[in-house]
Amino acid sequence: MKLGKSIVLAAMLSVGMAANASAEDIVVGSSLGLTGYGSITDGHWRDGMTIAIEAINEKGGVLGKKLKLVYEDNKSTPQQAVVVYRKMMSEDKAVVFDSGCISAGNFAAASFVTKAKLPMFLCSILPRLPDEQKWAFSFLPPPKFEVETRYEYLKKIGITKIGILGDPSPYGTIMRNIALAEAKAAGMDVVANESYQQEDSDFSVQIGRINASGGGAIIMIGQGNAVITTANNIKQLGLNKMLLLSSINERDLVLAAGKILGDQFMFPAPLIQVAQDDPSVITNPTTKAAVEDFFKRMKAKFGDIDPAQSSRAFDSIMMMAKAMEMAKSTDGEAVREAVEKIGHYDGVGASYDFSATQHVGVTKNPYAMAHVVNGKIAFKK
Template sequence: MKVFKFLGGAWLFIVLFGGIRFASDPIKIGYIVTLTGEGATWGQHERDGALLAVKDINAKGGVLGRPLELVCYDIKGKPEEAVIAVRRLMYEDKVAAVGGSNYSGIQIAVAPIADKAQVPIVSSTASNLAVTVDPDTGKVRPYMFRISYTDPYQGMVIADYLIKKCGAKKLAILGDIGDAYSEGLTEYVKKRADELGVENRFWAYRGGDVDFRAQLTAAKEWGADAVALTMLYKEMALVIKQAAELDWKPYFMGGNGYSPNMFEIAGEAMEGTYWVYPVSADDPLLDPFKNDYKKEYGRDATEVMNAVFGYDIVLMVANAIASAGSVEGSAVRDAIENTKDLQVTHFKWTVDKDTHNPMNKPASIFQAKGNKLVFLEKWEPMAN
């Protein structure tokens, strides 16, 4: 059964799948995603993955003899919308935990709410260190977790690969100075380049900019032979396209801000660009999930990582509720923190208690070829 309501300016999806008759009230799990506006393609896939997990779990009897119910709000990619949604989920909907979002700035904004309400949040692709560790105190945020790897690791991989594999001698870094994700990734790209003794410079822009020719011209004249892109997909695609229009083709590499929609924006200029991603859509481990997704929704998942993350976050929360034997937020939090070797769709999830990050998260390197990303290799930055 699917029920869709419009509530207070945000879409609320309450989903309870039938097939088994439950005598008890449902266990509510909250989810915050961007369903409208920029980044909606990620949010829609993440929501759909989460809904599929709810269906699968309920078909097997639910959790603690109760069905799961997903309560999902559209936060439109805005911190202020997320704050409203999380408060509603925790204080009105009485959820046991919250999944999402995929933006670092949003997760940092909602962290105080989670701590006060004592309800855990598990983010998807939010990779800034401050999402789970308070930069002012250096202490872990007790109710904040994530499934993605962090910006330090992602930034290290980008710089490491461009320098060690591609042979970059001068590295340009282009990023959004007003975005937490971009700022964090930029910091660690630069740090790794400095460690490897490679000259690097940063060119900034602000969110909403669509013309990057000035920055690209300056980087080209400086002599950069590689560019690290530390922003989201729309801006990355425009940068790549405009560089081609300037007849400049350095090595480009970006992180998990990538989207297949970039091919529509940048066209042939995408060819040969490099990308680091937590999940490979070509991984045979994901074949059953992709088949189930297509069967459920009648279409292929184009944002496979987001769909998988949505699914796996619900699996994690359900496992924690079962382990805790309770839906109380503090008990669920403790169970999440103590998770070890939980087999989810794409890896075995162990939570680092000191950081609330997943341990031993693999990184995959891809290259754009023929309007798609082709997996090249796994890459782990080693000592200098």
């Protein structure tokens, strides 16, 4: 009898706790590649969301409720992303998603997330289908900006023969296609078009082919540790004049690649990544104050991590909160419509212009070419 009462009491308590959790918190789900090739970028995306949520909750939260971040590791694979999205929907009762940069993972989950009418704020590119894009908001600057920044720089310094070295991820494939399509108009001649796999340990063959084809610069497409292998391989092949123009990348990675290749290495960088070493590059006083507050919070919580991803993650949560306030609701449909009505928004990582027809927030090229000087990131002059 006593056992029976205990079970009933425990059941009542657990129901009560579950009801409390859903009544008090607004659960933001996040699928992140915390292990695997996306671990660094997605780790920073999580950090940016964390400090944004802390900042919002310090001021009383949203609609009188606290925001609560629930994140799961998708191991940088689409298969695991499907599992964790489903878990966060069914068990954690996430009302909105703010997920990392593993585009294949977000693509894989987009169909059932959008069927549930849950908005997706993404570090990655948008899913492919229009019905899915309707519910997704990308905080990633479009891949074309990375390509254009590098082409413009090469044109300026008089290098026109280039080789492409890209990974086969959805993001990489899109950027490669853009790079090939825009090359002619930018005055570039793509003399070699090579691929690599993230887990490969040597790219000498591909680099050698680019060199043998007369390429003066390698346009590397794809983020992650592979940039270090590429830099090492260029050095080992003795290609002292070959330039390596990587994709946007994490601070640790570009510093490591810059240390290996020196002036031969450069990359497109957003303002905030350079501002971490040289705050004077930000001249707008409003932006400067916001960025300083962001750096202060970030440093206190996580140290000197790369701000490129985390700042946009910070912005994504801030815009999510703003949309909920505007909608006076956390209902997916209402939040989605509110995001489309926010209009121009100046964040710490970039400026965004979402609308009903524009779900890629960054519409102006936020990059300029940067390089590594004495262990610090600086704009190329």
